[in-house]
Amino acid sequence: MRKNRDKPEQLSSYSAISSYYFAMRSSLNRIENEMTPLPRELTGYLAPDGFLPELTREVGDGVLRLGRLVLCPGPAVDAAWAQNVWHSPRVIAFESIAQAANALKGLGRRWALYDEHLRNRGRAKLIQERLSGPSPKSFRFGTTTPNSPLGSWTLLDDRTLLASARCSSPFAHGDIQFLEDKTGPPSRAYLKLWEVFTLLGQSPKPGQLCLDLGSSPGGWTWVLQKLGARVISVDKAPLAPGLANLEGVDFRVESAFAQRPEKIGPVDWLFSDVICYPHRLLSLVTQWLEAGAAKNYVCTIKFQGETDFETIDRFRAIPNSRLLHLAHNKHELTWVWGKG
Template identity: 55%
Template sequence: MTEPSPPSAPPSPEPTGWTGYLAADGYVTELKNELGAVVGEHGRLIFAEGPPRPAAWAQNAWHDPVRIPILSIGDGARALRAIQRNWSLFAVAHHRRARLIEEKLPAVRPKPLVFPAPAPSAPLGSWTLLDPQTIVAAARCSSPFRHGEVEFAENKQAPPNRAYLKLWETFTRLGQRPQSGERCLDLGASPGGWSWVLHETGATVLAVDKAPLDPRIAALPRLEYRKASAFALDPSAVEPVDWLCSDVVCYPTRLLSLVRRWLDSGRARRFVCTLKFQGETDHETARAFAAIPGSQLMHLFHNKHELTWVKL
């Protein structure tokens, strides 16, 4: 009687020396502009040599990806499972074969996040099949969410629009949000999605816009509305704020002047501001924001042709 053959050892991963960057949907050109030289481009998945570079337009970064030579679908699944449990496939080619490998991995089906629940803490790797015999996989990624896609259980009643999702995502990614009793300034507040989020934290809100707030937001108890231009507001004319938030529609250069004014005044502790690009992406101003010490610039899953600049 023949012995059953022992399961073969999973194939060994080899370091690539790269970092992988998954561009926000529709923003590959922006990401490549930031990265400079790249070694591979597969749809919106870009590989570049060396350790991670600042890349605001990347929705997820794949750290230390490895190359895994595989002879079969079973080989691929075994190799990934030998590294860790949780994986998400970003398929760029050989879709059927990639799906068959995926079917042999533990299912990962996260539920929509109920804000303000923390982001998931379990490691979630990303992988792709570059050719039928080669997996590229990263056990560690910059985002704990599948492909950087932050899905929330939405509130379809209270906020007047979906802009509130940007602020939910920002606070979730930061692991920080206003605390009860803090003071928030919401510039470009109308109709009031951000003001609603800020108010829900227990903070007080000064909402500034030339346009009116939704009446339900205007009626919130710890909210004051000022009909004014955000640019006309003198920092010394309001009490210092714990959070300055801006979602004003304006050229990024104009927002940069406003932010510098507030930074110089020392009357805002933390900032969350949307840079909104009109037409061409203004990379120069984006770089000027990114260069502000202690700050970060990112493209949220809920951003459009925008970036979110944060300083804590």
């Protein structure tokens, strides 16, 4: 009896990935005669470009790596260095491009192809062409984020695909491509604030008081002023011409670390993009948290040389906070805290 080509075979994560993993590992002479067993529940974590070691320190080496994508046993864990998380990925065997596309359509409406690790991307691209993908347009800051789920998929081989219909980011691979402002902001640092406000679905309201530490040349101050907030902007270096004179901006040529709660008073938001060692930022943040002097925090933890995992863990331990690696972060993380 001829096999029905219209219905792809959905295999268990265990059997399909185990077979693929065994073949791959054997070909690399990493194991000889024994297949490494895999768990039945998997989660995929996509590392930011260049930061796979940081991700694997958080989630482990996993059972299979596909470029920057690390497949790990069990449900998702909090991973700051994951730019996108593939929840409960499925393995699907198929015989034709049409069959693969139909299988994905049966799981979800929109799909993004992850193909960085593929040597031959032609077959994968032919499948993706039959799917509804992410919007090709740049995202305009302040507009509603996509509310329909965006799944992620890739090929394990020419007849097997891996797909997750539920990912942590509504943007392809967690990478937000903004429609940039080429004339207003003095640096591209403003994109970090645009991104964190987009992901949080929250930003300063008109009239709220913001403290922007380490503000020069003024990218974050520019964003906050455009939102209608009042900004105490602090740096020893000057702001870009004209920014200090904008309505609602109080620029102070001082050290960020001299801004104590008893000196400034209560603020609605505390922002820091200060270039400093992580432990110094932690001390500053702890001082403000203990004083209860800020309702919301957005701070960049910048790493100089080696990644400071000890201080990362101390930030992570602060209740009601989150650690994120934004698409616009470099060797740094963004820490956010809010009273809700």
